[in-house]
Amino acid sequence: MPDLLIELFSEEIPARMQADAREALKTRVTDGLVEAGLTYAAARAWSTPRRLVLAVEGLTGRSPDLREERKGPRTDAPEKALEGFLRSTGLTRDQLEARDDKKGQVWFAVIERPGRPAAEIVAEVLEATIRSFPWPKSMRWGTGSLRWVRPLHAILCILTDEAGAAEIVPLEVDGIRAGDVTRGHRFMASDPFRVTGVEDYQAKLRRAKVMLDHEERAEHIWHAATNAAFAQGLEVVEDRGLLAEVAGLVEWPVVLMGAIREDFLDLPPEVLQTSMKAHQKFFSVRDPKSGRIVRFVTVANRETPDNGATILHGNGKVLAARLSDAAFFWKNDLAVARAGMGEWLESLSHVTFQSELGSQAQRIGRIATLAREIAPMVGADPAMAEQAARVAKADLASEMVYEFPELQGTMGRYYAEAAGLPAAAAEACETHYRPLGPADALPDQPVAIAVALADKIDTLAGFWAINEKPTGSRDPFALRRAALGVIRIILGHDLRIGLQAVVNKQLLVHVMALNLDTAEEREMFVLEQMVDEIADHGVFGAAFHAVLDRLAHRGEAPEGESPDIAEGSWLARMRKRLPALSDDLMAFFHDRLKVHLRGEGLRHDVIDACLSMPGNDDLTLLVRRAQALNAVLATEDGENLVLGFKRANNILTQAEEKDGVEYSFGADPKFAEAPAETALFAALDAAEAAIGPALAREDFADAMAAMAALRGPIDAFFEAVQINTENEIVRRNRLNLLHRIRSTCLRLADLTRIEGA
Numbered sequence: 001m002p003d004l005l006i007e008l009f010s011e012e013i014p015a016r017m018q019a020d021a022r023e024a025l026k027t028r029v030t031d032g033l034v035e036a037g038l039t040y041a042a043a044r045a046w047s048t049p050r051r052l053v054l055a056v057e058g059l060t061g062r063s064p065d066l067r068e069e070r071k072g073p074r075t076d077a078p079e080k081a082l083e084g085f086l087r088s089t090g091l092t093r094d095q096l097e098a099r100d101d102k103k104g105q106v107w108f109a110v111i112e113r114p115g116r117p118a119a120e121i122v123a124e125v126l127e128a129t130i131r132s133f134p135w136p137k138s139m140r141w142g143t144g145s146l147r148w149v150r151p152l153h154a155i156l157c158i159l160t161d162e163a164g165a166a167e168i169v170p171l172e173v174d175g176i177r178a179g180d181v182t183r184g185h186r187f188m189a190s191d192p193f194r195v196t197g198v199e200d201y202q203a204k205l206r207r208a209k210v211m212l213d214h215e216e217r218a219e220h221i222w223h224a225a226t227n228a229a230f231a232q233g234l235e236v237v238e239d240r241g242l243l244a245e246v247a248g249l250v251e252w253p254v255v256l257m258g259a260i261r262e263d264f265l266d267l268p269p270e271v272l273q274t275s276m277k278a279h280q281k282f283f284s285v286r287d288p289k290s291g292r293i294v295r296f297v298t299v300a301n302r303e304t305p306d307n308g309a310t311i312l313h314g315n316g317k318v319l320a321a322r323l324s325d326a327a328f329f330w331k332n333d334l335a336v337a338r339a340g341m342g343e344w345l346e347s348l349s350h351v352t353f354q355s356e357l358g359s360q361a362q363r364i365g366r367i368a369t370l371a372r373e374i375a376p377m378v379g380a381d382p383a384m385a386e387q388a389a390r391v392a393k394a395d396l397a398s399e400m401v402y403e404f405p406e407l408q409g410t411m412g413r414y415y416a417e418a419a420g421l422p423a424a425a426a427e428a429c430e431t432h433y434r435p436l437g438p439a440d441a442l443p444d445q446p447v448a449i450a451v452a453l454a455d456k457i458d459t460l461a462g463f464w465a466i467n468e469k470p471t472g473s474r475d476p477f478a479l480r481r482a483a484l485g486v487i488r489i490i491l492g493h494d495l496r497i498g499l500q501a502v503v504n505k506q507l508l509v510h511v512m513a514l515n516l517d518t519a520e521e522r523e524m525f526v527l528e529q530m531v532d533e534i535a536d537h538g539v540f541g542a543a544f545h546a547v548l549d550r551l552a553h554r555g556e557a558p559e560g561e562s563p564d565i566a567e568g569s570w571l572a573r574m575r576k577r578l579p580a581l582s583d584d585l586m587a588f589f590h591d592r593l594k595v596h597l598r599g600e601g602l603r604h605d606v607i608d609a610c611l612s613m614p615g616n617d618d619l620t621l622l623v624r625r626a627q628a629l630n631a632v633l634a635t636e637d638g639e640n641l642v643l644g645f646k647r648a649n650n651i652l653t654q655a656e657e658k659d660g661v662e663y664s665f666g667a668d669p670k671f672a673e674a675p676a677e678t679a680l681f682a683a684l685d686a687a688e689a690a691i692g693p694a695l696a697r698e699d700f701a702d703a704m705a706a707m708a709a710l711r712g713p714i715d716a717f718f719e720a721v722q723i724n725t726e727n728e729i730v731r732r733n734r735l736n737l738l739h740r741i742r743s744t745c746l747r748l749a750d751l752t753r754i755e756g757a
Contacts, residue, residue, distance in 0.1 A: 001041075002159040002167075004056040004122060005198050007182055008130070011050070011150035015248025017136060018047040018214065021149075024134055025054050032125035037063030038118055046212045048251045050186070053212065055198045059159070063115040072096065072107035082107065119159055123171040123178075126157060130173050144174035156182050160197035184208020185252050187302050209252040209303075218247035224255035225297045229285050232257075236297060237273060237284040246281055250301040256308040257285065257297050258316055264323040267330055269293045270410045271400065275326050278404065280319055329399040336398070337415035344397035345390070351397070356466045356514065363458065364393055370506060371454035377497050378453070380446035381424075388428035389451045391416055395429065409433045424448070435485050438599075442492045453489060453497075456482040458506055464585045465510035483592040490619045491596075499589065500617035504582050511574055511581070586617060593619060597626065605755045606630045612750035621698060628700035629749050637711040638704075644714035645741065645751050651723050652738040664743075667736035671729060676713070676720035677737070683713035684740050691747060700748070707748055714741060 006029065013021065022045040030043050033056070041058025072085040075098050086093065089109040096107045131146065138147040146152065157169040157178040171178040181192045182201070189208035195201040202212055211217045222236075222243055229236045247253070264272065269286070272293040276282035285295035296319065300311050336343050349361035357363065368389035375385035395401045395412035412429030424447040431443035432451040443452045459482050463469065470479050490497055594607050610616070610626040632638035656662055669681040687706045694703035723734045745751050 001058045002061055002118060002161045003198055004040075004054075004059050004118075005156065005158050005160070005195070005201055006054040006056075006126060007154075007156035007201075008052045008152060009050060009154040009156065009182060010052075010148060010152045013047065013049055013052070013149055013248075015049070015245045017149060018049075018052075018248045019244075021052055021133075021135070022047045022214075025052050025129065028129045028133075029054055029125055030056065032128065033059070033121060036121045036125065037066075037115065038121055047214055047248070048210060048212060049249060050251065051182075053201075057198075059118055061118050061161075063118075063121060065115045066111075066113040068111045068113070070109045070111060072109060074101075074103065075105040075107060085109070119167060119169045122157065122159070122169050126155075126169070126171060126178075127173055130155075146174040152176060154179070154182070156180060156195070156201075158195070158197070164196060166196040184210050185302070188252065211252055214247055217250065217253050218243050221247060221253050221255055221299055224253075225257070225283055228255065228257045228297065229295075232295075233287075234285050234295060235288050237286050237293070239277065239283065242277055242281065242283065246283075246299050249281065250299055252301060252303070254300040254303055254308060255297060256300055256312050257295055258312040258319075259295055260293065261316075261320055261323070264320075264327060265292055265294060267323065267326060268411075268414055270407060271326050271330065271404070272323070274404045274407055275322050276319065278406075279322050280315065282315075282319070325403070326400070329403060333395075333398045333400050333411070333415060334418050337418040338420075341391055341394045341415060341419055344394045347397045348393070354462070354466075357462045357510070358513070360393060360396060363462075364390060366458050366462075366506070366509060367392070367451070367454045370458055370502070371450045373505075374453050374497075374502065375446070375450045378446050378449045378493070378495055380450045384422065384424055385428075385447050385450040385454075387421070388425035388432075388447050389454060391419070391421065391425060392429045392432050392451050392455070428452075435488055437481070438484070438488075442489055444493075449489060449493060449495075453486060453502075456486050457502055460486075460585060460588075461503060461506035462510050464581050464588075465507060465514060469584075469588070479588075480592060483589055484596060487589065487593050487596055487619060491623055494620055496618060496620055498617055499619060500582065500586055503585055503589075503617075504578070507578060507581050507585065511578060515574065589619075590616070593622075597623065602626055602630050603633070605753055606633065606749075609749040609751060609753040612753060624698065625700045625749065628704045631701070632704040632708050633754065635708065637708040640715065641708055641711040641745075642751055642754050644711060644718065645745050647718060648714070648738040648741040649752065652735060652742060655724070655735050663732065663735040663739050665736060665739075667733055667740055671733040673730060674717075674720045676716040677734070680713045680717040680737065680741075683710055684737075684744060687744055691744065695747065703748055707745055710741070710744070 006025075008025070026043055026045040030040065033040065038060045039058075040056050040060070043054065043056045045055075046053045070089060072089075073081040082093070085107065086096075089111055091109050091111070096109055098105045099108050100106075130148075130152075133148070135147075135149045138149055139151075140147050141151045152173075153176075155171065155173065155176055155178040157171055158180045159167045159169060161167075166180060168180050169178050180194050180196070182195060182205070183190055183192050184205060185208055189210075193204055193208065195204055205212050211220065225236045260272070269284070269292055273284040276284055276296055280296075280298065283297040284293045285297055286292065287294050298312070298315050300308055304310060345361065345364075348364065349359050351360045352358075353360045353363045368386045371389040372382045372386040374380075375382040392412060393408075395408055395415055398411060398415065400411050401408045409430045409432070413426045416426035416429045417423075424445060427445050428443070428448040428451045431445070431448045432455055434440055434443050434452060443449050459477070460479055463477055463479055468477065475481075486499075489495070490499070590611055594604060594611075597607050598604055606626050606629050610622055610629060613622075613625065616622050633642065652663060667681070669678060672678045672681060687710050690706035691703045694700070694706065721734065723731065723738070725731050725734070
């Protein structure tokens with residue numbers, strides 16, 4: 001069985017594209033070979049800046065011969081049916097066979113396809129792969145039609161048999177003929193050389209100063225950098241993303257460490273790190289004693305006679321120019337910060353957050369008001385939470401964040417400290433964006449938590465109000481991340497927040513703002529009063545409609561009468577839209593919560609059973625209930641209790657539908673005829689006596705345990721008695737007893753949603 005070696009040699013491939021390109025080359029070629037009838041033992045892909053490489057081991061030398069029999073139309077079928085069958089098989093009429101069938105004679109086609117040599121198949125598959133390669137961006141050059149990420153110079157494609165003999169695959173793409181020749185490092189070993197197989201290729205490339213394996217290059221860079229830093233009592237700031245990128249920029253990595261000019265060392269370490277990473281692809285080297293960034297590591301693509309001194313000198317000059325800009329931004333920003341950041345806050349009134357949701361300044365005002373209201377729920381000082389929220393996004397107007405957007409929040413902390421604001425406000429400026437992903441840290445101070453929740457909830461409510469919700473994989477405003485952030489903060493800090501009341505108030509703020517266009521209208525309808533009144537109730541219920549009625553007539557309606565709101569008015573639209581928006585946004589939170597909890601091992605049906613219970617906007621309480629139910633259902637008693645509940649619920653439901661009545665009261669132990677029936681009454685009494693107090697103190701584990709204890713009495717009851725007995729009094733009593741089983745279990749969770757229930 002031969003081995004296949006493919007190399008696509010081009011100008012430099014962007015580092016960010018190399019990982020996907022390796023996978024695409026491997027997947028497309030191997031899939032194509034298998035579809036054509038070849039098999040293989042193993043495949044591996046590599047990349048350097050100038051080449052994509054695929055090695056396929058143990059490839060079969062030829063596809064198998066195929067024989068296929070295909071049934072066609074009847075022999076007396078219309079001529080057009082026969083013509084269509086002939087076209088689909090590629091045969092002529094005289095090559096068909098007439099055979100007897102149940103309904104007469106039928107044409108059969110016997111199609112024989114001889115196997116093909118591997119070289120022929122590889123050529124077809126590789127050409128198709130090259131011509132349809134999924135580059136994010138590609139270019140065309142010269143007079144050909146081929147598009148590639150950068151100009152493609154050569155194709156190496158050989159099959160090597162077990163004896164070591166190499167065969168060049170006959171392939172030509174836009175004038176580029178496949179061969180067995182490649183080149184080494186652009187500067188240190190650029191002469192062409194022939195290869196005879198995968199091992200020969202790897203060995204000759206290394207001698208030609210090309211380290212083929214991207215993982216080996218990354219490991220070499222990290223090992224050399226950390227050793228150089230350690231030798232001077234320093235440490236390299238770990239950055240796996242930068243490491244992967246730099247490994248994709250060089251074929252022969254040479255690690256060099258240089259110094260940062262003394263006058264730049266007082267810049268915040270985040271500024272130094274970000275500037276060096278963004279512009280120069282340098283690693284930062286830190287003094288572990290002071291925490292300051294004091295040196296840098298760069299990775300050259302060649303060895304030099306002066307051991308990199310010239311390279312370091314040139315990089316140092318470029319770095320000094322970049323850091324001079326950063327130092328200039330830092331100086332200017334500090335002056336604004338020390339003056340109270342008013343200049344930035346004023347400028348944000350001219351920066352649009354979103355066309356329908358207003359400016360950044362309007363957004364900040366909403367967040368500040370909401371943070372003040374959330375503060376008591378998270379143990380924060382309301383005034384401090386509002387103050388922190390008003391400056392948390394001020395750094396968006398700074399020169400440093402304009403140059404380096406990834407430093408938003410981080411620079412906010414420095415500027416808040418320079419402005420003399422309390423430590424809690426500075427902390428909130430930096431951490432209120434968190435969490436930025438599933439593994440990111442949470443804000444951990446109460447003021448920061450209040451601002452973070454207010455920021456995310458206002459964003460969600462605003463985009464829901466303008467109907468800009470995530471659809472499918474499209475989520476341009478990262479609303480899924482915002483919802484997951486709210487969930488993680490609440491659960492991570494064990495917070496007790498009635499989320500729906502907070503959400504509803506912010507939805508109301510946005511919908512009012514979208515419908516009231518002038519300051520006169522805003523004052524006329526007293527927005528703040530309405531928002532506060534609705535917020536006190538938390539839902540869009542009677543109080544909401546009463547306020548709408550009062551607003552419609554501005555208090556002029558006769559006492560005791562409910563004034564009509566004009567059809568099509570903004571008040572009528574709000575009456576209709578807000579409850580639907582609220583339900584939809586809470587459903588979105590619950591969907592994100594399901595994803596989060598499934599990742600932590602909770603069954604989806606358990607989550608659904610608990611979401612159906614009242615108070616499901618208290619996420620901490622909801623999760624405690626789900627965890628307790630999940631634990632009970634993992635036991636034999638819990639699993640069998642669900643079966644008993646199912647049986648009781650089904651019998652009761654059928655009887656109620658048949659009789660047209662509800663058996664919801666009146667179960668009396670004096671009508672019990674069997675000991676098991678009497679025992680069930682006693683067990684239910686004991687369970688209800690335990691469940692009520694346990695729920696009152698929110699001890700779901702005890703409540704679930706009391707429910708699970710019903711398993712034995714319920715099983716014994718069903719084994720001992722017949723529900724639909726001829727004695728109507730006993731029958732009704734037993735049906736009412738089943739209702740007690742159902743209602744007792746449903747106090748803890750909606751067990752109808754448990755699989756098997």
